[in-house]
Amino acid sequence: MTQGFDTLQIHAGTAPDPATGARQVPIYQTTAYVFRDADHAAALFDLREVGYIYSRLTNPTVSALANRIAALEGGAGAVCVSSGHAAQIMALFPLMGPGLNIVASTRLYGGTITQFSQTIRRFGWSAKFVDFDDTAALEAAIDGNTRAVFCESISNPGGYVTDLPEVARIADAAGVPLIVDNTLASPYLCRPIEHGATLVVHSTTKYLTGNGTVTGGVIVDSGKFDWSASDKFPSLSAPEPAYHGLKFHEALGPMAFTFHSIAVGLRDLGMTMNPQGAHYTLMGIETLSLRMEKHVANARAVADWLERDPRVDYVTYAGLPSSPWHERAERLCPKGAGALFTFAVKGGYDPCVKFVDALKLFSHVANLGDTRSLVIHSASTTHRQLTPEQQEKAGAGPGVVRLSIGIEDPADLIADLDQALATACG
Structure with a gap:
């Protein structure tokens, strides 16, 4: 049965704690988790079984938050990280490589413009900034090295609203994902996936938490993009050496991006959200609407x-x-x-x-x-x-x-x- 937003913001992604019956999501303040046996540990490390290994990767409190936000955004999966800026880097990480670029709106938070115009150049990535109301300019800016289109649903600081369906049409025609920062709208006011977005990012520090107590970020994957349609996204479509040649998209389908972000992104970049912060955000989301x-x-x-x-x-x-x-x-x-x-x-x-x-x-x-x-x-x-x-x-x-x-x-x-x-x- 499909549940309404007000119900999902309280119940999605969680159930009473099976060990104690605790109704609120417990804060699992632990770094590591006991394996049942050696075979169980091996299965987890090979991604043959889903479970908890180490809290840099996954944590039950943080996972509950990710599942709740994914439900509110209508996504297939989500990954929570340490800040909104971390979410942006994590969203780009599986897509990018030296010499590749993104096309971004000129109407972005100043820190995002700095991150895209300056910091990502240290990875060999680059950004082209375009007025997204000029659709001809947007189409012209996308080239053979473009791997994503990025915008904000409602922009910071001016409150400009992006024409998401039109931008999504252009990104889709070019065979690249549309990444939408939905921080200012929250999923209550706008659900970018319904308008064609591939990935949605948030600074959970803002409206989702709502009380100015903790920083955090999240990446929500729609699960709808065909990462194997071209050779543009080898991290998701080609064999992954660290996992014995596993092809994430072939093996995991709609959850490919989410699992890659955990198994590779959080493993190697370590932009982890702490369980205390996740708990504050879970409580905030209960009153989001x-x-x-x-x-x-x-x-x-x-x-x-x-x-x-x-x-x-x-x-x-x-x-x-x-x-x-x-x-x-x-x-x-x-x-x-x-x-x-x-x-x-x-x-x-x-x-x-x-x-x-x-x-x-x-x-x-x-x-x-x-x-x-x-x-x-x-x-x-x-x-x-x-x-x-x-x-x-x-x-x-x-x-x-x-x-x-x-x-x-x-x-x-x-x-x-x-x-x-x-x-x-x-």
């Missing part, structure tokens, strides 16, 4: 008030009817356009900084997706490493403030914004 409904309602109220304020140049929230992305948001995110957006303070950089410093209820932090409302000046922080041109393309210009709207009383949030704007603009 309730929180997202409140986040969205508050964001709509705050964005509407800001748009009508004469001290504000513009607001980027896709939930506003005036947004160029409004129709797309209603089509792809019918429950709401998220709760993160930017606005420009009239006067530019100086009033913008004064505004941030004058806020009292909003917390000035480098995070988002918390129950608390958060603010940051992206150009001087999260997008500081980018050039002015890159900042503008990413929607993080010098006079722009990023808001992550929490679940407080919206009247209190508006009052705080009002007094800060009065301080900043006179």
Whole structure:
């Protein structure tokens, strides 16, 4: 029987502990697991049997979280890792090699742009950045060495909504997977796999956990991509020497990417999520739908008030009817356009900084997706490493403030914004 989202966010991927009957998922605070005998150990190491070996690879608490998120995203499997940035590297790891590239949206979190434009070059990989609304440019950017297309469902910081079905069509025609960062939408607002995504990544630090306590990341595999359709993905289609010539896709089908990420990715890269962090995130997910409904309602109220304020140049929230992305948001995110957006303070950089410093209820932090409302000046922080041109393309210009709207009383949030704007603009 197909269960609803509200049921899955509480029950998916877990059952009462068979040893104790514990209803909540226990924190399995252990590094290793006892084998039944030598044959059992050999079977586990050969991937002939599924089980627990060592917590760098798998852990029951972390596995419960992975299974729950996979269910919420409609994926075949998932792998939890130590952070959102780790999830991005882990998503690319089975696909890439020296001389290969990805095609990425210009509208990405500043740290992701830095990771793709600078850090991955140390692996011999490269990235091409394209405006994904320019479909001709996107198609032209994909070449024989492209191994993935990458975007965010709702972009950080501007709240831009990507046309996922169109981007998926282009990626599919080129025979490469579409990877979608769904952090800002969460699976409650958008399920990218339903729109053609191959892989979905999250920083679980944000809305999935929702309480600003632990970092984490996850990669969800749709299980729908044919890794053996070409010779582009030998890690998944060709014999793996470390496992006696096992061909992951041939042997494991829809679970090939997930098992490779555990058996090779976590084994060798070690970007492991700890069980305590997984436990916090499991507890957070239990209220995801309730929180997202409140986040969205508050964001709509705050964005509407800001748009009508004469001290504000513009607001980027896709939930506003005036947004160029409004129709797309209603089509792809019918429950709401998220709760993160930017606005420009009239006067530019100086009033913008004064505004941030004058806020009292909003917390000035480098995070988002918390129950608390958060603010940051992206150009001087999260997008500081980018050039002015890159900042503008990413929607993080010098006079722009990023808001992550929490679940407080919206009247209190508006009052705080009002007094800060009065301080900043006179």
